[in-house]
Structures are given as structure tokens and as C-alpha cells.
Amino acid sequence: MTPAARVQTAIELLDEIQAGAPAEKVLTGWARRSRFAGSKDRAAIRDHVFDVLRQKNSAAQLGGGQSGRALMIGLLRLQGIDLETVFTGANYAPAALNDAETDAARVNPNRPSAIDLPDWIVPPMQAALGDEFGETARLLAQRAPVCLRVNLQKTGVSSAVSALADEGISARASALSPTALIVEEGARSVAGSGAYRDGWVELQDAASQSAMDLLPLEPDMRVLDYCAGGGGKTLAMAGRVKARYFAHDANAARLSDLPERAARAGVDVKIVTQQQLRSQTFDLVLCDVPCSGSGTWRRTPGAKWRFSPDDLAELIEVQAEILDKVAMLVRPGGNLVYATCSVLQSENEEQIAQFLQAQNDWRIVNQKRWPVQADGDGFFCAILQKITKFEAF
Structure with missing residues (x-):
């Protein structure tokens, strides 16, 4: 053509x-x-x-x-x-x-x-971002970076960069995470590269990797990725610490590629159904909940034009329901991690504040928001800890 x-x-x-x-x-x-x-x-x-x-x-x-x-x-x-x-x-x-x-x-x-955003979303984004709004809108109108995560269970960052270079793929380290690489040339060759096929690297946004770096993971913990999707964050956690990993998603089809990806990465992940989760508890439960995706709209730009106020209201209800549901899956003293790829306060800080107001046996350990930036998408993560009965008294 x-x-x-x-x-x-x-x-x-x-x-x-x-x-x-x-x-x-x-x-x-x-x-x-x-x-x-x-x-x-x-x-x-x-x-x-x-x-x-x-x-x-x-x-x-x-x-x-x-x-x-x-x-x-x-x-x-x-x-x-x-x-x-x-x-x-x-x-x-x-x-x-x-x-x-x-x-x-x-x-x-x-x-x-x-401003290359739907008119209705501009006021809540401005309220959430303040002085960062202009730069965020500018970056969302550009192409997103291609980000890779180095699997430290199989190789090191310098070895991964060298292996990619041998196949004509130029990548540099990102300051957002010790495992993050930004592909500068040859992005369309990544999926066919030996480094990818051998499980040395996986596609994952750098801000998402940075959030996984914050999680209090320890060897042999029972870790559940509740809204696992394709399992990228499950693999990121497993790439950091050898523990017992479980993955669940309401749409089981989203997990269909995870066994192959886990095998390629050299990690063991058990896929579990809602029925299997009954009466179980975990040391850490991650819920990367369904959200507006406003922090990732440069990757899926069509989504921002289809997104509506009614969609946002529905998502906020779903997020609150998921928080309430997964809270029961965390053992006393364990951690619940709430994450979104949204920049909106209603999906992030306000959602956590409402949960803590309704639940008196939780405390916040850490909370961080990543702005949309050259190397990474917008992201939010809150780490909550379930208070033990002893601590409650």
C-alpha cells in the first residue's frame, strides 16, 4: 500500500x-x-x-x-x-x-x-491533578512508551539489555523501577525476541512495576491477585519474591494465557475460582480493580471518548463492592492492596477513605499516586493492613 x-x-x-x-x-x-x-x-x-x-x-x-x-x-x-x-x-x-x-x-x-479529552472529564481531572493537569493532558495526547519488566528470577537488567540489543532492540533503564526498561528502538520485535520467549522480559508499564516494588512481600507468603486479568502483576510479584501465588478473575477467560506466561517466566501460579476462595485467607491480597483507565488513555485512546459519567458512577460502586469482598480474604495482620490505573480521586483516595470509614479494623500502611509521565502511566496504589484483635485492644 x-x-x-x-x-x-x-x-x-x-x-x-x-x-x-x-x-x-x-x-x-x-x-x-x-x-x-x-x-x-x-x-x-x-x-x-x-x-x-x-x-x-x-x-x-x-x-x-x-x-x-x-x-x-x-x-x-x-x-x-x-x-x-x-x-x-x-x-x-x-x-x-x-x-x-x-x-x-x-x-x-x-x-x-x-484539550484532547471529553469535556465532562476535565473538571474532575483538574481537581485531582491540580498543577499537573496540563502536563497530563499533553502526555495523554502522545504515544505511550513501550515498557518491559526484567524477570530477576532468570536474569539481570544489564544481561537483558544486552540480549535485546543483540536482536536489534534498544532499551534503557527507567528510574521508576529497578526492573523497568523503556524500549527506544525495535519495539515491534520484542514479542519475537529470544529474551521474551525465554521469560527474561515481559511487557509491563513502569509505574505498575513501581507499585509492585512497594508491596511487603516475603518468601512463602500466600499471595492472591484477585482481579488478575492477564496476570501481569502476579508475574511481577513472583519475579521479586518466591512465594505461593494464586490468581483469580471474575472473567476466567482473561487468565487463559497465564499458565503459559508463568511457565515461560519460571514461576508457579495457581488459578482459583470464587468457589475455591471460600473459607480461605491470604497474607496479601492485591485487587487491581476495574477502573476508568484514565492514566492509560494514551494506550487505549478510543476508551476515553466512549467513557461516560454513568460508567464512572458504576465503576465506583463496583470498586467499593470488591474492596468489601476481598477484605474477608485477608488474614489478621495481613495486607490488602488496592490499585487502579486511574488519576481520578473518586476512584482512588476517596475510595480508600470511604472504606476506612466503614471498616474499623483496617489501617493504611502506604498510599501513593504516580502521575502520567514520559516513562510511565498514571497509577494509584494503597496498602492497607488488617488490625489483629490484640492490636485492637
């Missing part, structure tokens, strides 16, 4: 997304239907679509509308690309610009000042 044909395809896919279809579903469906497209074509089109979704308000302002065509015009203007070389109408390229589209550039000749 020519670069112009890729732009035309992105325009068509953006029209589907603007009509309400999830971006990932649209891109996956197109890739399956378009066997003629090579890996570079698919990657370029995906980049176009996701870049638009990260900067949709700005692209609409510079492109003069919300259609796929207007958004791509706006994006290419943001990127400083000469539109006349793309919009030619030849060989599957998009049609030439009309007078109105050309005039849009004259009306808005500079980079717009639009």
Missing part, C-alpha cells in the same frame, strides 16, 4: 469508529478482511487511527470537522505533512482537498489549543 492509500484506509476506519464501533474491533476486522496488507501497512494504519484518537479535538479543530476525512486532514496538519502530496485522488489515495478543507488551514494555521 502507498502512504496515501494507508491514509484513505484510516479515513474509512475512523468513520466506523466515529459511528460508535470500538477502535480495536474495527482495526482487527479490517486486518482480517485485508490479507493483501502487509505488517507495515497494518502498523501504519493503526498508528494513524490511534494518533487521531489521542488528539481528536485538536485534529477536528485543524481539519474542520468530525468525519474520518476531516480528522485525518487535521492530524496530518498537526504532523506538518504537505496535504497536497497525499490528497491526490490517484491510486487509492483520498480525493483532492476542496475549497472548504483548504480554508480550514487558513482559519486555524497553528497547532490548536484544544
